[in-house]
Structures are given as structure tokens and as C-alpha cells.
Amino acid sequence: MFRHPDHRLLLVSVASSQIGLQIAYFSVSIIAVVVLDLSEAQIGVLNAMDQIALVIFGLLVGAWVDRVRRRPIIVVSEALRALLMLSVPIAWAFDALTAWQMYAVMFLLGLVSVCFDVAQGSYIPMLIDNDRLTGANSHMQGIRSASDTGGPLVAGPLVTLLTAPVAVAVAVAGFAVSAFSVWRIRFQETEPVRSATPNLRGEIAQGIRFLLLKDPIIRTVALSSAWCNLSIGAFQAMLVVFLIRDTGQSTAVVGLILAGSGVGGVLGAMLVGKISQQFGMGRTALVALALSGPGMAVVALSGPGWGAVVAFLGQVLFIASIVVFNVNVVSYRQAVTPDAIQGRVNATQRVITWGSMAVGSILGGFAGEAAGARTVLLIAAGMLFAGCLALLKTPIRTLTELPEEGTGLVEVK
Numbered sequence: 001m002f003r004h005p006d007h008r009l010l011l012v013s014v015a016s017s018q019i020g021l022q023i024a025y026f027s028v029s030i031i032a033v034v035v036l037d038l039s040e041a042q043i044g045v046l047n048a049m050d051q052i053a054l055v056i057f058g059l060l061v062g063a064w065v066d067r068v069r070r071r072p073i074i075v076v077s078e079a080l081r082a083l084l085m086l087s088v089p090i091a092w093a094f095d096a097l098t099a100w101q102m103y104a105v106m107f108l109l110g111l112v113s114v115c116f117d118v119a120q121g122s123y124i125p126m127l128i129d130n131d132r133l134t135g136a137n138s139h140m141q142g143i144r145s146a147s148d149t150g151g152p153l154v155a156g157p158l159v160t161l162l163t164a165p166v167a168v169a170v171a172v173a174g175f176a177v178s179a180f181s182v183w184r185i186r187f188q189e190t191e192p193v194r195s196a197t198p199n200l201r202g203e204i205a206q207g208i209r210f211l212l213l214k215d216p217i218i219r220t221v222a223l224s225s226a227w228c229n230l231s232i233g234a235f236q237a238m239l240v241v242f243l244i245r246d247t248g249q250s251t252a253v254v255g256l257i258l259a260g261s262g263v264g265g266v267l268g269a270m271l272v273g274k275i276s277q278q279f280g281m282g283r284t285a286l287v288a289l290a291l292s293g294p295g296m297a298v299v300a301l302s303g304p305g306w307g308a309v310v311a312f313l314g315q316v317l318f319i320a321s322i323v324v325f326n327v328n329v330v331s332y333r334q335a336v337t338p339d340a341i342q343g344r345v346n347a348t349q350r351v352i353t354w355g356s357m358a359v360g361s362i363l364g365g366f367a368g369e370a371a372g373a374r375t376v377l378l379i380a381a382g383m384l385f386a387g388c389l390a391l392l393k394t395p396i397r398t399l400t401e402l403p404e405e406g407t408g409l410v411e412v413k
Contacts, residue, residue, distance in 0.1 A: 006127060006185045013181040014140050017078060017116075020174020024085050024109075026258065027168040028102065029240040030251055031088075035165065036099050040241055040373065044365015047237040049103050050110025051358030055351055061114045062347025063203045066340065069189045070123040071182060077116035078179035082172040084109050092165035117350065122342035125334045127187055207344025215336060216395040217282075221329045222349055224391050226356040228289070231383035232322075233360025234367070234376055235296055242373035243311065247304045257308055260315030264295075267316065268323030281328045282399030286391055288324035293385030295321060300377035332399065 032038045032046050065073060084105055091097040124140075212219050243249045243257060268288075276284045295318030302311035337345045360380075368376045391397075 006187050009181045009185050010124070010127065011140065013074075013178040016174045016181065017178035018174075020081070020085075020171040020178070021113075023174065024081075024168055024171035026255060027165070027171070028088075028106065030254075031097075031102065031165060031168075032099075033240055033244055034251070035097070036102070038099060040238065040368035041365045042099065043241060044237045044361050044363070044368065046099075046102060046106055047365070048233070048358040048361035049106035050113060051233070051354040051361065053107050053110030054114045055355040055358060057111055058114055058118070058347045058351035058354070059204045059207070059344075060200075061118050062207055062344040063200055065115070065118050065122055065343030065347070066203070070119040070126070070343075071185065071189060073115055073119035074123065074182045075179045077112050077119070078175045078182070080112045081109060081116070082175040082179075084112065085168050085171045085175070088168045089165045097165060114347070114350070118343050118347045121334070121346040122339075123189075125337075125342060126189060126339055127185075204344060207341055207348045210337065210341060211345050211348045217329075217399055218333050218336070220391065220394040220396050221333070222352050224387055224394075225349070225353040227390070228384055228387040229353045229357040230360040230363075231293075231296075231380040231387070233357035234364025234383075235360075235380040236357075237361040237364040238368045238373040238376045239299070241368060242300070242377060246373055247302065247307055247311075249304070249308055253308050257311045257315060260312040261319040263312075264316035264319030264321075265323045268320035269327065271320075272324045272327045275324070276328055280400045281332065282396045285325045285328040285399075286388065286397060288321040289391065290321075290385065290388040292318050292321035292325070293381045293383075293388065295319070296381035296384055297378060300374055300381060328399075329396075 028046070029043075032043050038046065087101070088097065088105060091101055210218075211222055239258075240254060243254045244251070249257070272284070279287075295314050295316070298314030298317065299311045300314075302308070302314065333345065333349065334342070364376050364380070367379070
């Protein structure tokens with residue numbers, strides 16, 4: 001994959017965008033906890049704002065993306081994300097930064113990110129053939145995960161030295177590099193065929209029907225993802241609160257712990273191809289999902305001081321397992337979905353998963369205020385493990401390898 005210049009540019013875009021996003025989200029979390037001193041419930045709502053934007057606009061964005069070329073959407077989205085992040089240090093410099101602005105920034109960031117994610121998810125299977133799709137997704141997941149490591153590692157010291165609002169501005173460079181890289185890709189998309197009589201409701205319904213009715217594996221993953229992301233949303237909403245307020249870790253150490261996500265992601269991306277080839281994509285995905293809940297529990301059981309090492313290792317296990325699961329199921333969905341409806345199918349999947357994550361963030365915030373952040377993390381770990389148990393007798397266990405486009409389920413011989 002690295003030999004093709006367009007593919008290299010795509011990987012540069014993925015890496016720089018992810019670093020920018022990680023720095024932005026880490027800094028926003030520190031602003032909420034330290035600078036604005038928001039309550040657990042307020043932090044839960046703040047974490048949910050970008051996901052709420054996806055739920056509201058996701059299906060519309062999916063239909064729109066399938067009507068136009070994807071690359072311009074990616075470039076413009078990155079530019080808009082950069083401008084949104086710049087508004088935070090500017091407001092802080094004038095002593096005008098408020099919780100309401102942070103809510104607005106996160107909501108608008110979520111709206112722009114919907115456009116970016118749906119367009120990128122639809123662009124990748126056009127740029128890369130099916131026989132290389134799993135390998136490409138594992139490479140990109142590895143790049144994202146390495147960026148997930150670098151983002152918090154850079155953000156922690158930046159927040160300490162520059163304060164969180166100023167650190168947000170550093171994310172702008174990542175978004176700018178990403179936009180420039182995608183703009184330089186030479187691959188020419190064909191102009192999508194547009195209906196003479198556009199029917200927005202019908203087009204949206206087509207994506208929903210394909211996701212929920214066409215293929216039993218895609219349907220199984222979509223429904224199980226709703227449950228699993230409910231727990232992940234609660235976990236992520238209370239993680240920084242738990243590490244700073246409950247265990248007393250510094251912002252630099254919190255950045256190091258969160259970098260465990262990147263280490264786990266790289267590890268998962270490195271292992272997913274070989275393990276899936278040996279044991280089958282479906283079985284590998286199920287075992288990986290089963291390990292993610294215990295990884296969450298390890299983080300929740302960590303303590304102050306050297307407990308940071310325990311939290312780091314728990315993050316590695318949790319994210320490595322999630323990456324292995326996601327690479328396999330996303331590759332399958334991309335492979336069997338026709339290019340003409342990639343945007344709508346991707347958007348529908350994201351509305352389901354991120355919508356449940358938004359609910360989880362809000363519920364986790366209120367539960368954290370009532371019962372404590374550690375309790376929320378432990379409950380989330382149990383819920384995630386239960387989600388794996390629910391999948392054991394579903395068609396996903398029969399998945400062995402990627403089929404040709406549109407052929408659907410591949411049965412175990």
C-alpha cells in the first residue's frame with residue numbers, strides 16, 4: 001500500500017488528522033475538568049455534543065455524500081475543523097471562554113466530523129480494491145493508533161506548558177496537513193449518477209434497508225454496536241474525571257495513560273491480519289470483543305501513583321481488542337456495500353453507534369455525579385462484556401474471509 005503515491009497521501013492525511021483530533025479532544029477534556037470546573041453531568045453532556053450532531057444530521061449527510069464527489073468534502077471539512085478549534089484560544093485570550101461556547105464548539109465539530117467521516121469512509125473503498133481493503137484498513141488503523149499515542153503524549157506536556165486552551169490551537173496544524181494531503185491525491189472520482197427526480201427520504205431509506213435487511217452480519221454488527229457503544233460512551237465520559245479527581249493523576253500522566261489507546265491500537269492493527277487469517281474473521285472479532293470489557297475493568301481498578309501503569313495496560317488491552325473487532329467488521333461492510341450507497345450505509349451505521357454513544361455519555365455523566373466515576377467505569381466494563389455474549393450465536397461467527405462486493409455472507413465450509 002505504501003508504494004502507491006495516492007495511498008501514501010491518504011495515510012498522511014489519516015495520521016495528521018487523527019493527531020489534531022486527539023490533541024483537540026484531550027485539551028477540551030482538560031478545559032472542562034480544570035479550567036471551567038464543570039460537574040460530572042455537564043462533562044457527560046459536553047462529551048455527547050459531537051455525537052448528538054451526528055444523530056441529528058447523519059442520515060442527511062449520508063444521502064448528500066452519495067450525490068457528490070467525496071474528496072472536496074474531506075478537504076473542506078478539515079479546514080472547518082481547524083477554524084472551530086481556533087475559536088477556543090481566541091475566546092480564552094479575551095477572557096470570554098464559557099461552557100456554552102464549548103458546547104457549541106463540540107456540537108459544530110461533530111457536525112463537520114460527520115461530513116468528514118462519512119466522505120472518507122465512502123472514499124476509501126473507491127480508492128482501494130477489495131482484495132487490499134482489509135490490509136489497507138489495518139494499515140490505516142495502525143496509523144490512527146500511532147497518532148492516538150502521539151496525540152495525548154504531545155497534548156499532556158502542551159497543556160502543562162501552554163495551558164489547555166492554547167494547546168487546542170496546535171490541533172489546527174494537523175487538520176491543515178490532512179486537508180493538503182487529500183487535496184494532492186490524483187485519483188479522479190467519477191461524478192455520481194444523480195436521479196432525475198431526487199427523493200431524499202427514499203435515498204435515506206435505501207441505506208437503512210441495506211444495513212438492517214440485506215445481510216445478517218451487517219445487521220448483527222449494527223445492533224450489537226448500539227449496546228457496546230452505550231458502554232463506551234459512559235466509559236469515555238468519566239475516564240478523565242476518574243483519572244484526575246479520583247486517582248489524583250496530573251494532566252501529563254493522564255496524557256500518558258490515554259496514549260495507551262494508541263499503543264493498543266497499533267498492537268491490534270499489527271495482529272489482526274495474521275490472527276484473522278488463521279482463525280477466521282468472525283471468530284477473531286468475537287474473541288477480541290470479549291477481551292475489551294476486561295480491559296475497561298483493569299482501568300477502573302487502577303489507583304493513584306503507580307496505578308497509572310495499571311490504567312495504561314488496561315487501555316492497551318481495551319483498545320487493541322476493539323481495533324481487531326472493528327477492522328474486521330468495517331472491512332466486511334465496506335466490501336459488500338455497493339459504491340453508490342457507501343455514504344448512506346456508513347452514515348446509518350454511525351448514527352446507530354454514535355447515537356448510542358451520546359446516550360451513554362449523558363447517562364454516564366449523571367451516574368458519575370450520583371455514584372462516582374469509578375462505579376461508572378466498572379458498570380461500563382460489564383456491559384461491554386455482556387455485548388460479546390449476545391453475539392455468540394449470531395451469523396458473525398461463520399464469517400471466514402471477505403467476499404466479493406455484493407455477495408454477502410461467506411459460510412464456513
